[in-house]
Amino acid sequence: MEKKVSITDIARKVGVSVALVSYVMNGREKEKRVGKETVKKIRRAAEELNYQPNQIARSLRLGSTKTIGLVVADIANPFFGQFARIVEDEAFKAGYTVVFGSSDEDDIKSAFVLDTLLNRQVDGLIVIPSEGTVKQINGLVRKKKPFVLFDRYFKEVNCNHIILDNYKGTNIATRYLVEKGHRKIALVAYKTSLVHMTERIRGYTEALKEAGIDHTKYLAEIKFSHSYKDFENSFRAFFNKHSDIEALICANNGLSINSLYYIRQNCIRIPGDIDFIGFDGGEPFDLYSTPLSFVRQPIEEMGREVVKLLTDLMNGSTKVSHIMLDPELVIREIRNC
Known part of the structure; x- marks a missing residue:
């Protein structure tokens, strides 16, 4: 079995300290004032050695996995598919990866998907709740996990949501x-x-x-x-x-x-x-x-707003926002050309 490359191997190849390699691989070279040429050598050596960082260890060290969990109600619905694409694009801009799951409008499957995402230590959640999941949403409130409900909400739960009128x-x-x-x-x-x-x-x-x-x-x-x-x-x-x-x-x-x-x-x-x-x-x-x-539905705006709201929460905001956006009636008539 091929030995996994470590930052010690990179340090040995470049001839610098392990700490210096760690700073560069964690994007802290400017903070630690590492020279540009040294940064180039470290990154080149990492590429040549085919270095793959240990994401679990990195997440534990930084206290963040840089991932967002998205639970849609029905992935077969084109509206939710389009929404998922927008969320993924906006999350990428903010430096996050999105992990998807579909509840298929089923409360039991919803509980399984939520537990799976929580066990993966996602930093926050965007949830389109299914019927019968109010206890699951209350559970997220108790856990103090940053989350935003989209498309639906429960009147009895005071939490962040973005919906249509x-x-x-x-x-x-x-x-x-x-x-x-x-x-x-x-x-x-x-x-x-x-x-x-x-x-x-x-x-x-x-x-x-x-x-x-x-x-x-x-x-x-x-x-x-x-x-x-x-x-x-x-x-x-x-x-x-x-x-x-x-x-x-x-x-x-x-x-x-x-x-x-x-x-x-x-x-x-x-x-x-x-x-x-x-x-x-x-x-x-x-x-x-x-x-x-x-x-x-203003789906592009909705996607942007839901990611912005979630990133604010993940960055420490405690404000509870209830956002309702307006629909538009699009009338398309037959025209003689």
């Missing part, structure tokens, strides 16, 4: 469809107690109430499942019962994509048979043959 998102979408003259407006959402979804349902129902329209008849609350077949069965039953639907709003990106797939498979025309407003947009919307309207 979810009420406003569906409210402006519903109002727009009412102004177009629609009365039979459906919303497809997930059946959950999580606040982001209940607020989107509330935004829809309040807009219909204000317009004097029945706010319960065309509301479809579907149980979360990774299986399109499960979605299709629930959605078909809803559509068969309410074949007079004039417009459809989807409460998140995954529901939007599944709904569009069902609509295409069943030769339902957008527009023509129904109007459609999705949530989050993204590439699947651009690939559809008809321009599709959607509620846009």
Whole structure:
């Protein structure tokens, strides 16, 4: 077995002290006023010897692993995939590596992922909490581990979070469809107690109430499942019962994509048979043959803000921030070119 190269080997090759090599390999050469030529020799020797630093020992010495844990709720949802990419880019700029995990909207798996990340000694966490994980989040508060909740939060836990104004998102979408003259407006959402979804349902129902329209008849609350077949069965039953639907709003990106797939498979025309407003947009919307309207989340800003907030916490900030950002209704009409 090949012997692991140590800083002692580098020191012996260059002819300097072990302490001097340690300063350079830990980025402290300016602080310790190590000469530029000596730094070059040490780094060249480290490369020639194929030196690999002991990250565990380095982390123990510095009290930091320079890693962030990110727990997403459903990695199959394109919105969360895009968010993860932004977080990774922003974390890299701040000098951190991101370790990912997906709870798959399951509280048991969420506990496993969180424990795994904590055991890896991540410096902080960004968590998109699943239903039934309030005790896990309270546990992070008790441990005093720096963390930020994203997309969802629990009203009973006072902690840092960054969310969308979810009420406003569906409210402006519903109002727009009412102004177009629609009365039979459906919303497809997930059946959950999580606040982001209940607020989107509330935004829809309040807009219909204000317009004097029945706010319960065309509301479809579907149980979360990774299986399109499960979605299709629930959605078909809803559509068969309410074949007079004039417009459809989807409460998140995954529901939007599944709904569009069902609509295409069943030769339902957008527009023509129904109007459609999705949530989050993204590439699947651009690939559809008809321009599709959607509620846009400021995901780039959200990603930047969540990493900035977490790095502030990891650097010692004790301020608790509740940040809510505004959605935008993006209307895309058919144009004759």
